[in-house]
Amino acid sequence: xxxxxxxxxxxxxxxxxxxxxxxxxxxxxxxLTALLQCAAHIRNRIIVEQTAKECGLKLSGxxxxxxxxxxxxxxxxxxxxxYISKGWDDPGFRVGDLVSVPRDNIGKVQANAYRLLxxxxxxxxxxxxxxxxxxxxxxMDSVIYSDGFNKSVFAQVLHYLxxxxxxxxxxxG
Amino acid sequence: MNTxxxxxxxxxxxxxxxxxxxxxxxPAILDSHIRAAGCLPDRLPVSWQSPLATDEYSEYRxxxxxxxxxxxxxxxxxxxxxPSRGPQWDALGVQKDLPRPRYYVVEAKAxxxxxxxxxxxxxxxxxxxxxxxxxxxxxxxxxxxxPVWLQGFYQxxxxxxxxxxxxxxxxxxxxxxxxxxLNDRTHIPTTEEAWRGAIALQNKLMGIxxxxxxxxxxxxxxxxxxxxx
Numbered sequence: 001x002x003x004x005x006x007x008x009x010x011x012x013x014x015x016x017x018x019x020x021x022x023x024x025x026x027x028x029x030x031x032l033t034a035l036l037q038c039a040a041h042i043r044n045r046i047i048v049e050q051t052a053k054e055c056g057l058k059l060s061g062x063x064x065x066x067x068x069x070x071x072x073x074x075x076x077x078x079x080x081x082x083y084i085s086k087g088w089d090d091p092g093f094r095v096g097d098l099v100s101v102p103r104d105n106i107g108k109v110q111a112n113a114y115r116l117l118x119x120x121x122x123x124x125x126x127x128x129x130x131x132x133x134x135x136x137x138x139x140m141d142s143v144i145y146s147d148g149f150n151k152s153v154f155a156q157v158l159h160y161l162x163x164x165x166x167x168x169x170x171x172x173g
Numbered sequence: 174m175n176t177x178x179x180x181x182x183x184x185x186x187x188x189x190x191x192x193x194x195x196x197x198x199x200p201a202i203l204d205s206h207i208r209a210a211g212c213l214p215d216r217l218p219v220s221w222q223s224p225l226a227t228d229e230y231s232e233y234r235x236x237x238x239x240x241x242x243x244x245x246x247x248x249x250x251x252x253x254x255x256p257s258r259g260p261q262w263d264a265l266g267v268q269k270d271l272p273r274p275r276y277y278v279v280e281a282k283a284x285x286x287x288x289x290x291x292x293x294x295x296x297x298x299x300x301x302x303x304x305x306x307x308x309x310x311x312x313x314x315x316x317x318x319x320p321v322w323l324q325g326f327y328q329x330x331x332x333x334x335x336x337x338x339x340x341x342x343x344x345x346x347x348x349x350x351x352x353x354x355l356n357d358r359t360h361i362p363t364t365e366e367a368w369r370g371a372i373a374l375q376n377k378l379m380g381i382x383x384x385x386x387x388x389x390x391x392x393x394x395x396x397x398x399x400x401x402x
Contacts, residue, residue: 113378114289114325117371121285122361128370129377143364 037088041069047149048072048084048093054151055158057081074158082161086146093149095157096141099168102134109136112171119167123160138172140164177237179261180229186359188283192263192352194400197226202399203352207277212348212391219266219277234261241265242276247343254306254338256299260331263352273346276339280332281352283397284361285371290328303331310334313341316380326375333381336389348391355396365394 021031041064048070052059061073061083071085074095082097101109113129120127120140128139142157184190195203200221207213222241224230233241235257236248242265251259264279282288294300307322310333316322322330332349339347353368372392376383 110378111320113374114321117374118286118289121363121367121371126285126367126370127374129374 037069044086044093044146045070051149051151051154052084055155057158059084081158082165092143092145094141094143095154095161096139097161097165099138099140099165099173101136101138101172103136105172106136108172109138116164116168116171120164123164124157125160125164127164138168140168175233175237175240177235177240178228178231178233180231181224182230184230187357188263188281188287188352188354190359191283191354191357191395191397191400192279192281193224193226193230195352195395196221196224196264199400203393203395206352206393206395207348207350207391210391210393211388212277212350213268213275214271217268217270219268221264221266223262223265232261232263233265235259238262238265238278242267244276244339244343244345247345250342251338254302254342255331255334256294256296256302258294260328260335264350271346276345276347277350278332278335278339278347279350279352280328281354283354283357283359284363285367286361288329288371288375289325291324292327292331306334306338307331310337311380313337314381314385316385319378319380321378326379329375330379333390340389348389350391350393353392353394355394355398357397359397368394 017035024031026034049059052072052074056076058075059072060075061071063071067087069086069088069090071083073083074081082095084093084095086093109129113127116138117127124142126141126143128141130137130139140161142161144153144157181189181193184193200218204213204218207219208215213219224232235255236245236251239245239247239251260280262278263281264277266277266279268275268277292300292303294303304323307330308318310330311318311322314333314337329351332351336347336349339345353363353365353372355365355368356362376386
């Protein structure tokens with residue numbers, strides 16, 4: 001029997017990945033899913049980093065873990081303007097911000113949250129409220145589907161998010 | 174003649190269009206969601222009474238909705254419970270093959286801004302009656318006194334009050350079905366996650382626990398793609 005010999009094209013990273021796959025006990029389907037997720041993760045990081053740069057935003061605090069495919073804090077100049085994240089199974093990116101309200105202001109939250117809910121919803125921003133021991137957290141989120149993620153959509157979503165944060169501070173803060 | 178019958182014409186967008194579509198063209202889809210939420214036994218369909226194409230897609234309110242459901246004997250009690258121009262129901266249905274007939278009163282929404290509303294009544298007697306009936310319902314559902322029942326989430330509050338009327342005063346087996354349409358591309362597309370966040374906030378602000386709604390308030394999420402697809 002003649003064995004074919006291939007030239008080594010010198011891609012050590014690929015060789016290391018194949019080494020891991022060869023030693024893996026997972027099925028071919030599971031291997032493929034993991035590889036596709038890794039490819040998507042790399043692609044999505046590039047898209048987010050490039051788009052943020054085009055929008056004049058600074059990214060920091062990158063995280064990825066079992067739940068999150070990616071997470072960055074967003075800054076415009078010196079100001080925090082929220083975050084962008086994506087879960088492994090999410091169809092798109094979540095752009096959001098958190099407003100923390102002291103518990104002393106619970107009356108204002110109760111009296112105005114419905115106004116804020118409507119205000120945010122008409123701008124595509126989802127409002128959820130969580131009570132913590134020291135504060136009430138208003139979580140505001142928008143979703144941008146991966147295939148529609150570009151500079152103008154990102155800038156628009158951030159604008160609406162910022163408008164909603166300002167409204168929250170006006171009504172409740 | 175039912176004087177509290179309001180022909181709607183064919184809806185072209187939003188919750189009006191979708192509830193008309195699902196009731197007239199795909200009632201089994203709505204039934205299956207209600208069944209999955211535990212509010213309709215297996216194999217039994219709801220007999221939908223409105224909004225029917227053969228009835229000019231009419232919606233009903235006040236004594237008219239009782240008449241449409243063959244519950245006219247409770248008309249006087251309703252007049253004592255709520256002033257005229259009460260909730261106009263998006264859909265009405267009944268299931269009569271159960272040991273006790275079960276009545277379905279439906280409120281449909283296709284986007285979150287629709288859930289925010291404020292009481293518009295001005296007549297002092299009407300306002301007093303509304304406040305007193307809302308108080309009875311609020312107490313029944315174990316919620317603390319809270320201004321958002323009148324200002325903010327009034328529509329949900331008055332639907333809950335009518336559910337209280339049907340179950341506790343008229344003593345009939347009634348279910349309030351809240352239909353939340355997903356991804357309405359005719360107006361403002363809303364995801365299930367966004368709906369769930371808004372509903373949780375609404376119930377939290379109104380002081381309504383999951384337990385008090387269990388088995389009497391049926392929340393269903395219908396993807397508009399299921400109806401058009």
